[in-house]
Amino acid sequence: PSKEYELIRRIQAVLPPVNPQTPYEEAIGDDAAVRVNRVAGERLVITADVAVENVHFSLLSMTLEEIGYRSMAANLSDCAAMGADPDSAVVQIVFPKKCGRGINPNPNANGCGVDIGESIERIYAGFAMACKMWDFPIVGGDLSAGGAWVIGITLIGSIPPDNRAVTRAGIKDGDALWITGSPGESAAGLAAIRRWGRAGVPPRYKRFVDAHVSPSPRVAEGKLLAAEPPVRSMMDLSDGLSKDVATLCFDNRLGFIFDCGADKRVPPEMVSLANELGSDYKEWFYHGGEEYELLAACDESFDPNGINGIAAAGRELIRLGHFTSKSPKVLIQRGNGSTEELPRMGWDHCSPFP
Secondary structure: OOOOHHHHHHHHHHHOOOOOOOEEEEEEEEOOOOOOOOOEEEEEEEEEEEEEEOOOOOOOOOOOHHHHHHHHHHHHHHHOOOOOOOEEEEEEEEEEEEOOOOOOOOOOOOOOOOOOHHHHHHHHHHHHHHHHOEEEEEEEEEEEEOOOOOOEEEEEEEEEEOOOOOOOOOOOOOOOEOOOOOHHHHHHHHHHHHHHHHHHHHHHHHHHOOOOOOHOOOOOHHHHOOOOOOOEEEEEEEEOOOHHHHHHHHHHHOEEEEEOOHHHHOOOHHHHHHHHHOOHHHHHHHHOOOOOOHHHHHHHHHHHHHHHOHHHOOOOOEEEEEEEEOOEEEEOOOOOOOOOOOOOOOOOOOOOOO
């Protein structure tokens, strides 16, 4: 067989085997995967994401395993925002003819190995971590040589007949917005890595580094929230609060007021890190990206922390503010009752273009 075929067999060995109880008759190894719809009324959600070297990740600060895991986590987070369970994924990898070794100088540990096949296996090992954690298979994909690492993933999610798909639409005037975690931690972790290097980050700031390199998409929380009628809308937080909240406002023709700002929501360790770096923690809170948390718009009288299972699934949800029909802008309310507009400064791939 060809070297590419041999590599596909090596990849199969890295991944968990496809459970025969899944609805797949064919998976990796043929021209395409074959899925049988065995559940009447089941709905599938399909999401795709791409990660590009030196845009979404750097070999100077992350291992290949971490790059693979986080690439899959980005798709899982989109799936979670719809209230879906991951069903299966297909993966496309573009690999450079000459690859870097990642943050570990030992080629047999974390970076590129003796051949490109070993490097790809290490990325697949990161995929496998996510597959095992959320119990879904990779059923196909493609490989190609190129100028840099590019990872493209298409993830299929499943919503049972008795559940609903939660979209970004449906928010009403006065609805409250909640988030499943603390905004800005990933951006804080990236700032720490840039200052000290991955190995030099002080242990007291490790939680922020972990938030950046190994985020935990809120799949369990997404399903629990989707089951509650007072939860009107959800969205994956990946491009920063200022951008993603503005997107929810645009889609629902509403404005938003942060009525409890960063000062009361940022952990003291983040304030301490910002002081050491000479940075503004509010920038991380409002504009930091790659959070992979969930934004949930709920009826103003509903507290999602009262949902059975939420506490066990992850961190307590934080209330950020409320939507309003009085102004189309995203505003921050100050202690004296005045407001100021929040500029949109989150990540935007198209910002350099007209």
